[in-house]
Amino acid sequence: MxxxxxxxxxxxxxxxxxxxxxxxxxxxxxxxxxxxxxxxxxxxxxxxxxxxxxxxxxxxxxxxxxxxxxxxxxxWRSVLPPTVVARQGHETTVPVHVSDGASVHVWLELDGAEPAARRHAVRPRRDLQQSDAYVAPREVDGRRVGRATFVVPADTPLGWHTLFALSEGQETSTTLVVTPDRLELPSVIERGQVWGVLAQLYSVRSRTSWGIGDLADLADLAWLTAHRAGADFVAVNPLSAAEPITPMTPSPYLPTSRRFGNPIYVRVEDILETAYLSAADRSLVEWAADPVRELDGNGGPIDRDAVWEAKKAALEVVYSAPRRAARQAAFEDFVTTQGVGLRDFATWCAIVEELAGEPWPAELTDPGSPAVAAARDRLADRVDFYVWLQWVFDEQKAAAQRTAVEAGMRVGIVHDLAVGVHPDGADAWAHADVLARGVGVGAPPDMYNQQGQNWSQPPWNPRALARAGYAPYRDMLRTALRHAGALRVDHVLGLFRLWWVPEGADPTAGAYVRYDHEALVGILALEAQRAGAMVVGEDLGVFEPWVREYLADRGILGTSVFWFERSDGRPTAPEGYRRLTLATVGTHDMPPTAGYLAGEHVDLRERLGLLAEDAQALRGQARAERNAAVAVLAGQGLVSDNPSEREVVEALHRYLRRSAAALVGVQLVDAVGERRSQNQPGTDTEYPNWKVPLGDSAGNVVLVEDLFDNARLRSLFAAVASAR
Known part of the structure; x- marks a missing residue:
């Protein structure tokens, strides 16, 4: 309808x-x-x-x-709640519904929420005690139902457990998740402030890239910035999976899966088996690389489709090479660890490849159907290929984090989790039972977009997710947190409520749907603590006042952007910044600071027909914003009279280093003097979103090997490193 x-x-x-x-x-x-x-x-x-x-x-x-x-x-229709989420150190009550007057026995089995643990381990068991809380019985569907209240003890350990209830010979179970009261933060964060680099990885290329920045480039970037500038982290865009065939969606924030990675970021030569290829097979790999390697020095838009076609051909050659026994065992261990989710993802990829853009037959839309099982058997080698791609991606992701830490970074790689997935992607296919259909996630009108936004991403169905024991959410987080020093969660406010826009409706005609934030934030904290990682929540936009305080209490860092931080109409003083935040001058949805200071965001939006207000008035506002910033910087003694663009850029970052923020991020585009935006919200093909290679102020390509030859970069990094 x-x-x-x-x-x-x-x-x-x-x-x-x-x-x-x-x-x-x-x-x-x-x-x-x-x-x-x-x-x-x-x-x-x-x-x-x-x-x-x-x-x-x-x-x-x-x-x-x-x-x-x-x-x-x-x-009252269910004996036990669909899922129980508790905080460690706090007693939690559980309502249990049985026939009025019937006895019930309730117990807890520890670490038993996951099937593998249930099969292979003898789990400790605890009987739960009933509290004295009385609740009057009800007539439900012609049956008189009573409620008994049981207590989960405060000393129940962290983890995924199972609750059982036995009444009138019938046994029922549900998931119990015990989460940290507060995510433990690294001592370096508790003691002071660290700084790092923010980069769009696809744009950061080297002379040995294949036309796009990859995980080897990430490792090199981490090593160089740690050794030569003292940076403690490198934060990158989501590296989540895109389509397995071309055309590939450019936006890293519209992945086909948030759980699995995009193998376009794999460095083919760094796969161990590449070293043992025959001369003929090595030639095939080199021939695939030659056309796209020439793109590394090209300042035009990044051609993901050409890159993926070349890499895919080379990866197929390497995949066919034999693996040593230990390597094969490591591969099989990875497959076992990732379980059914990996198999389903790889199956989706193989089916998409076979269909080659044709519509999906109805019988293939259900992952559990006999038709999908038959397709998986028929396409077994291609399914195995796509499983293998995730393994080599995971290996190189691990190598990047290991390189960062060994280089001296105290945080390492900060990965990014998009707010949602493509409506026709792998996650939407595999998790149709826990995603809502007929709506898309978006945002209501705000001061930056007065028409509202519809990102066309299907949201979690809150109740269906709870009925699934939050397993899809948990599994996604576990993979996203693998080999990460920290995880940035885009639009973390979506763990509290999301703006749902019905199909066919204007983005302004949406509604907020609340989520069980205690469950979603708690599980995020639990999985991050198990992974030894921090969490940074992007908490910009419209939010309820208590939300930021709640996140800070749970150990989740927020986000502070200089241009958005205001107190009494003026830029917030350094001491006024929230402590648990990642502070930056700008965002990837804005021009680099040099371009922003020059008002180029107004010029671009005017050129693209995106302005709803008078261009001259907006230019006046942009000049006033710049003048206010310079005045505040002057008041801190950070700039001279009539400062240059470069002086202002450096002063803005030194200003943030004086702030109370735990983390300060320097966008790599600011370091090299880039002026072009990576993304212009409100556009699709009108602007080369997510395709702009890293370049200097003149638009000349800057490669990883040449970063520290850039005078602006050396000067900015030195200013940031010495600011405190």
Whole structure:
């Protein structure tokens, strides 16, 4: 049903009030605070569409009334909650529903939430005690149901456990997750401030790249910046999987899977088996590389499609080479560790390759169908190839982190997790049961985009995710956190609520849907602590005031951007910055600082027809913003009268080094004097988003080997390193 049809289906009067009650019961907000300070109401048609995406029919008075009745008794229909999330050090109560008057026995088995652990380990068992809390019984679906309350002890260890209940001969189980009260932070962060480099990896090429920056380039960048500048981390864009065939989506923030990696970032020559290729096979690899290696010095848009076609051909040659027994065993261990999720991802890749852009037959849309099983058998070698690609990607990701740490970095590589996935990608296929359909994730209007945004990414269905024991979310985090010193979570506010936009609706006609942030943030903290990694949440945009404080209390760092930090209309003083943040001058969605200071963001948006306001007025605002920044820098003694562009750029970073922020990031584009934006929000093909290679102020390509030959880079890094 279209949103127009739904608008006609929504009644007036009392049923509208019931519709709002039904929305609230399912975590759908009926109003929200707009960026202008007022309260905006969500259209009833949007509520109907969003409830429909949650699996709740609200298209008429009878359906709304039925939905309300079910919602009021929903928790009472199950013996145990779909998932129980507890904090270590705190008692947690669990409601248990059985026939009124029936006895029930409840116990906990530790570390038993995962099937592998359940099969191969004898798990410790604890009986849980019932509390004295009395709750009156209810009539539910013609049956009188009582509630008993049991207590999970405060000393239950961190991890994924299983709760069991036995009543009237029937045994029921559910997942219990015990999460850290607060994510442990490295001592270096607790003691002081560290700085590092932010880079779009695809843009950072070397003379031995294949036309795109790769994991070997990342390792070199980490080593060089650690040894020659004293940097403690390198943060990169998401390296998540894209399409296995061309054309490949350029945006790293619209992956086909957030769990698995994009093998375009693999350095073919660094795969061990490459060294043992026959002369003929080595020639095949070299021939594949020759055309794209020439692109490394090309200042034009990065051609991912040409790169992937070349790398894929070379990787197929290396894949066919025999592996030593130990290497084969390591590969098999990786496959076992990654489990069914890896098999499904590789199967999706093989099917996409076979279909070659043709529509998916209906029988292949269900990963568990007999047709998919048959396709997996038929395409077994291609499935194994795509599994192998993830293994070599993982090996080189590990090598980059190892190189960073051995070079002296106290954090290492900071990886990035996108907010969602492509609606036609691998995750959307494999997790259709826990993703909402008919809606896309976006953002309401704000001061930077007054039309709102629709990113077209299917969101998690909160209740379905809980029924799945949060396993898809957990597995995604585990892979994202592998070999990472830290993980940046894009739009971390989405762990609290997401803006759902119904298909066919304007982005302004969306609604916020609440999530169980205690579960999502807690599991994030648990998996990060197990991986020994920090978490940085990108918490920019519209948010509820308590959210940032909550994240800080859980040990999750936030994000501070100089241009957005304001106090009484002026740039926030260094001592006014939040402690647990990553502070930067700009973002990848803005021009590099040199371009921003010159107002080039206004010129570009005018050229692309994106301005909703008068261009001259916006240029005046940009000049006023620059003048205010220079005045604040002068007040700190960081610039002279009439400072040069370079002086202002360095002063802005020295200003951040004086701040209270735990981490300070220097964008590599600022270091080399680049002026071109990596991404212009609101555009698709109108601008070469995510295709701009690293270049200097004149647009000349800067390769990894030449970074420290750049005078601006050496000067900025020296200023940052000595600022404290």
């Amino acid at each position: 279209s949103i127009k049809d739904m608008d006609q289906a929504v009644p007036d009067g009392g049923t509208r009030s019931e519709l709002h009650e039904l929305a609230a019961a399912h975590g759908v907000l009926t109003e929200y605070h707009g960026f202008g300070g007022g309260t905006a109401s969500v259209p009833d048609a949007t509520l109907v569409a969003v409830l429909g995406a949650l699996g709740v029919d609200a298209t008429g008075p009878q359906q709304v009334a039925h939905g309300l009745r079910r919602a009021r008794d929903e928790d």
